Amino acid sequence: MYHPGRYWQKLDDGRIQCDVCPRLCKLHDGQRGLCFVRQSKGEQIVLTTYGRSSGFCIDPIEKKPLNHFLPGTPVLSFGTAGCNLTCKFCQNWDISKSREFDRLTEIASPEMIAKAAKAHGCRSVAFTYNDPVIFLEYAVDIAQACRDSGVHPVAVTAGYILPEAREEFFRNMDAANVDLKAFSEKFYKKICGGKLAAVLETLLYLKNETEVWFELTTLLIPGENDSPEELHEMTEWIVENLGPDVPLHFSAFHPDWKMRDIENTPHSTLSLARKIALGNGIRYVYVGNVHDKSGSSTYCHQCGELLIGRDWYELSDWNLDGAGLCVSCGTECPGLIENHPGEWGSKRLPILL
Numbered sequence: 001m002y003h004p005g006r007y008w009q010k011l012d013d014g015r016i017q018c019d020v021c022p023r024l025c026k027l028h029d030g031q032r033g034l035c036f037v038r039q040s041k042g043e044q045i046v047l048t049t050y051g052r053s054s055g056f057c058i059d060p061i062e063k064k065p066l067n068h069f070l071p072g073t074p075v076l077s078f079g080t081a082g083c084n085l086t087c088k089f090c091q092n093w094d095i096s097k098s099r100e101f102d103r104l105t106e107i108a109s110p111e112m113i114a115k116a117a118k119a120h121g122c123r124s125v126a127f128t129y130n131d132p133v134i135f136l137e138y139a140v141d142i143a144q145a146c147r148d149s150g151v152h153p154v155a156v157t158a159g160y161i162l163p164e165a166r167e168e169f170f171r172n173m174d175a176a177n178v179d180l181k182a183f184s185e186k187f188y189k190k191i192c193g194g195k196l197a198a199v200l201e202t203l204l205y206l207k208n209e210t211e212v213w214f215e216l217t218t219l220l221i222p223g224e225n226d227s228p229e230e231l232h233e234m235t236e237w238i239v240e241n242l243g244p245d246v247p248l249h250f251s252a253f254h255p256d257w258k259m260r261d262i263e264n265t266p267h268s269t270l271s272l273a274r275k276i277a278l279g280n281g282i283r284y285v286y287v288g289n290v291h292d293k294s295g296s297s298t299y300c301h302q303c304g305e306l307l308i309g310r311d312w313y314e315l316s317d318w319n320l321d322g323a324g325l326c327v328s329c330g331t332e333c334p335g336l337i338e339n340h341p342g343e344w345g346s347k348r349l350p351i352l353l
Contacts, residue, residue, distance in 0.1 A: 003050030003137055005038060007165045016040040020136060020165045021084045022198045034193075035134040036082040049080040050138045053108055054129060056116070058349040060313040061342075064126055064156050065249050065288055067298060068335025069175045069213050071308055072315045072342030075154060076113070076122040076351075079129025080138070084160055086193035087181065089221060089253060108353045110138070114145040116353050123342070124175070128156035136169055143172035159202035160194055166205060175336070176214040177249075178203060182225035183234035191224065200237075207242045213335055215247040217288070220265050220273060222253070231273050235280040244283045244301075245334040250274060252289035270295065284334075302331035313346035 007019040015026045018033050018040075025033035027040035037049045056078045061070055064077075083090070108116075117125045125146050132139040132155050143153035152174040159178045161169060170176070180199060181192055188196045206214050216238070220226040238246060250273045252265040270287040274295055277285040287295035291312065298308040305328040309317030319327045324337035 002039075002041065002046040002048060005045035005047050005137060006168075007136075007162070008045035010043065016043065016045055018045050019162055021133060021160050021162060022195060023084055033084075034086070035084040037080065037134050047135060047137050049082070049135055051107055051109060053078045053080055056108075056113075056351050056353060058120055058122060058344075058347070058351060059126075060344050060346055061124060061126075061154075062310065062313045064128060064154065064177050065217060065251075065286070066154065066175055066177055066213075066215055067249075067286060067308070067310075068215065068247055068284065068333070068337065069154070070123050070152070070336055070338065070342060072344060073123040074121060074342065074344040074347075075124045075126045076117040076120065077126045077128050078108075078113070079127070079132075080135050081130065082134055083130050084134050084194075085131070085158055088191050089219065091219075091254070110142040110145040112353050113142050114149040114151055116351065117146065117151045118149050120349075120351065122151065124152040124154045126154040126156055131157050131160070133157055133159075133161040133165070133169060136165060140168060140172045147172075147174075158192075158194075159199045161198075161202060163201075163205070166202060167209075170206060170210050170212050173212050176206065176212055178206070178214055178216055180216050180218050180234070182218070183230050183237070184225070187225050191221075200241075203242060207246075215249065217249040217251055218273075219251045219253050220269055222262055222265055222269065224262075226265070226269050226273065228272065228276060231276045232280065235277040235282055238277075239281040244281045246282070247284040247286065247335075248277055248282050249286045249288050250277075252287070254289070265289075267292070298333065300326040300329060300331050300333070302326065303329040305329065307333055308341070315341045315345075 009017050018025045032039045058074045059077045061075045127139050146153045155173045155176040185196045188194045250270050254264050274285045283301035296310040306317050318341050322339040324333050
């Protein structure tokens, strides 16, 4: 289904320039951008995946990962096809790198998705698996339908988006996990085909111009973005520019896509990264893709009390009062924290709409 796109301009040479992301793809009629889903057609940009999904699944919100946004609750997750980055380590490459639209087996209007989330008791809907900025028009329509139904829209994104599109996109989101892939332009250019500076602009925008609750994730790849020097530089920048309360998740790499010759991230690397981040003042630092109860749990930064215990995605201890304050010292745990944890646990439930 073709859907009129926004954020484009006609160039003097007759091509159409897509202005959603920093790639600024310049397209002749019929050509698609690098993301594959935005196409020049009839002197405009159209979205070719509006209303089409690679499938729907109910996950724990912690899997996005969001540890401070309605902990323990279920989120309806889905994606489409394509991506506007070219990460060689992509762990959803079968979706994000797809050029086969027969993968998009689910047909769903925004209203259908909001209704399904509500019917299954999901507190939120997550645009995930591939980056939602490339299907901005569809994501925004779904987000608005969800809000009308009392469901929170959540973006899982690399934040690679231009200012005008960025404003509309995040205006319609309640929470986001932003993938900060590394802290060097060299890595972004060599491994991802993008620019770090554009992502940092998105993070500064989220912090200073929105009320969106956001958390960060960095997948640590041995020998590529895991040096202590880079981790110090990154976490110092986060504290100085985003503040100490933005949760940071360090995730373990496993060989995939075009980086199958690199070993899995050692647990010790994740532990060191967490130690560096905590030492530089980030109050909530987590490790993922490994079994680590301590590294997955939330602690009070003031008194050290265990606030939310986690074993993978199962919640155990809950030492927060009805206002989201530490029961021991009264310090606030930032985020969207309710009186009681959700009870979804670690279940993964594929559904059909």
